[in-house]
Every structure is written in C-alpha cells, then in structure tokens.
Amino acid sequence: MPQEVDKLGTVRVYPDKTPVYHQGDTATRIFRVNSGVVMTFRMLEDSQRQITGFCTEGEFFGLSPNGEHMDGAITVTSAGIQSVSIAALETDSDLRTRILNHSWRKIEDAQNLMMTLTKTSSEARVAAFLVMLAERKARRSEDDGIEVRLPMSRLDIADYLGLSRETVSRRLNDLKSLGLIGLPDTHTAKINQFAGLRRCAGLSAAH
Amino acid sequence: MPQEVDKLGTVRVYPDKTPVYHQGDTATRIFRVNSGVVMTFRMLEDSQRQITGFCTEGEFFGLSPNGEHMDGAITVTSAGIQSVSIAALETDSDLRTRILNHSWRKIEDAQNLMMTLTKTSSEARVAAFLVMLAERKARRSEDDGIEVRLPMSRLDIADYLGLSRETVSRRLNDLKSLGLIGLPDTHTAKINQFAGLRRCAGLSAAH
DNA sequence: CGTTCTGTTGAGTCACCTCAAGCAGTGTGG
C-alpha cells in the first residue's frame, strides 16, 4: 500500500512514552499508527485519567470535531506514526470516506468499552482486555498458547478499565490461578485457554 | 433549512417507545432527530443494557461501520425522524463532511460518558446528567430556575449512567435536599443552582 | 376500583477501593 503512505505523509518515528499531542492543543492533523502502540487519554482536573484507547498498526487517532484535541496521545512503545493535515481531507474525498468509516468503528469501540466499564466485574474486564489484545494479534485466535505483549503499565490498564492498579494485579493473578493464562513475566501474558478466557469476559464462545 | 430537509428525506413521525431499528439489523440508512427524543442502546446476552445516548433535535444516529447496527434505537417521546440511505452518502460529498464532523462529536460524547462512568460518584453522575440536559435546552444556561424535562424512566437514566434505578432515585432526592434542584413531578427537574450543580458534577464553574 | 407499572425508601451485603507494607528489577555512584 505505497499509495496510502503517500497520502498520509512520511512515517515519523517516536520513542516510547513520547507525547504526540496534548489535550487542548489545536488540532491541525490526524494521525495513523504505522507500528508500535499509542494510547489516547483524557484528564480530569484532579489528575484522574481515563485511557480511551490503545491504538496499534493501522489505527487512526486524533480525530477532533472542534479544531481542538479533546484527548491527549502518547506512545506506549516506540512507534512509527503518519499524519495528514485536516485541510487535506477537504480535497481528498477518498481518504475522507475511509476516515469516516474508521470513525464509526471508533464509536463502536467506545461503546464496547462503555459496556465493559459498567456492566462487568473486574475479572471480566481484565479478561476482556486480554481477549482484545489477543484478537488484535492473531485473526486465527482460537489457538491456545499464544503470547500477548502488555507493553503498558498496570496503572495504564487500570485507567483503561476503570479499576485500581491493585485490582488489575489481583485479577491477572486470579486468571493465572484459574489456569486460563500464564504470566511468564510482568509484560507478557500467555493465553492457555482462549475459550475459557472469552467466557470469563462475558463473551460468547465463537469469534 | 429546507434544503437540508430535502437531502435527508421527509420527516416521519414515530409514537413514543417505538423502535426505529434493532440491534443487529442490516444498516441501510442513517437517521436524524427532527423533534422529540430518541435513545440508542446496546444489550448484552443476560439482558444487561447500556444506553449509549439520548438524541435530541439535530442529532444523527444509526452510524454503523459494518452494514450492521451495533446498537438499537427507540423513541423515548413521540419523535420526528428523517433518514437518508448510506448509498446516498457516496454521492453527496457535502453531507458526508457534515456526518464526519458529527461522528467526531459522537466520539467525544462517548469519551465524556466514559469519564463519567468510571471516574465519578453516583451523585456526580446524576448531577452531570442534569447539567447535560439543561445545557442542551438553553445555551444561556447560567440561568437558575429553568425546568428540564426527564421524559425517560429512572431505569433508563440508570442504564445510561451505569447505576441502579434505586441509586438514581436516591441521588435525585439528595440533590433536592441540598437545594440544588427541585422535583415538581417525577419527570421534571427544576435547576435551582446551576453553578452548584456543575460543581457537584465535577465540572468547572464556567460554561 | 382493582391491576399494573414506576418510583421511593429501608436494611444488609459485597466488590472494589484505599492505605500500607513488602518485593523484585533497574540504575547509579562510591
């Protein structure tokens, strides 16, 4: 897809933990992750944080209605990021259609997360998080035994799932005790029983 | 705005509590509220429900990425609704831009709701809900004493805010006891102290 | 004037949070 690369501009590489833009910045460009992981988040006055998404390869972020970024974005790992000016959207009808479709997917993601945040136990949330990461990694996700990287901190996961850092830690170890996952090190999860994990997340068995 | 009406098709009137479309339906059209209130919601297997939004005049709903509705939509009050086929979007670049912008606003709304759902107490959530409705009604919203209609049931509010019906009822009465609001009847809230209500919702004083 | 549906109120429980201590991995300077 070299054509797409052209449209979206050259890839710029960011080190890990590097801000891409800040909440409140004027929004002139929209971004796309080419490699690595980027997270978007919103802050409240009292330094409360909600992580609104972890973006991996192919995902757009920085979509803002008012010309002002409503969230901040920071790299979790080192990441390659492309961007295109919002002005360019005006002229490129094709790209605009693509962004529109992607925006709708983002609405769906946000609504999924809302369900997770309100309707499920802490265990189900953590399980759902792992399932999400696993399904991103592999379409053929029914395979047990695949390993998922967790490049973000426990606090990042907590702020995504609406839990405390301690609860995330506890539930991960619970899932390990149940035999559903393994934790070879703190930033890797091995999915032992994918179906069981999905069930635990409150999801139906099939993909 | 008669031109807009033309683009979006004629207004069709739905009685209250009438489904507009169901979760899982194939998505061929997108909708716009012309009058009244429509709510969108998602269901989980065990009849858990998350209301994803209350749409009032001017708002679009039914935006779906895959040609399948990821949420359901039902009128809360009697409502006038326009719609346009997704196919028509392909040809109408102008409308598409408008929808794109509206979609980004929806993402913002969803993220706002996520903050509310995870980071605030039940009291703050109910206060935030009332503030939201009040600000929709009146741009000049600093006026104390305005009355807000609550056409939806307590359970609807609960399923929007991620609370139980009982908690919504309790917190509304708490806000009444604090003198911030009045409840002349169950489906009307009178905002006595707008600034105080905003503070209670965890929002800064200014609009 | 029952019947039903929605909203309110009370009592008790529990899941998750908070606070606090301990631990492992990593880096730093003597």
Next chain:
DNA sequence: CCACACTGCTTGAGGTGACTCAACAGAACG
C-alpha cells in the same frame, strides 16, 4: 562489585459506596 535509591508490581487488611432484595406508595390504565 556492592550499598543505595527508585520505580513498578504484588499482597494484605480494612473501609465504603453502590448494589440487591424487599416492601411500600403513587400514578396510569382499563
């Protein structure tokens, strides 16, 4: 090479805010 500090993760103990269950009140409806 080894104390030392520092950061991120884990584990334990205790508190609490919202849920659940249950009874009641009031409105809507036939």
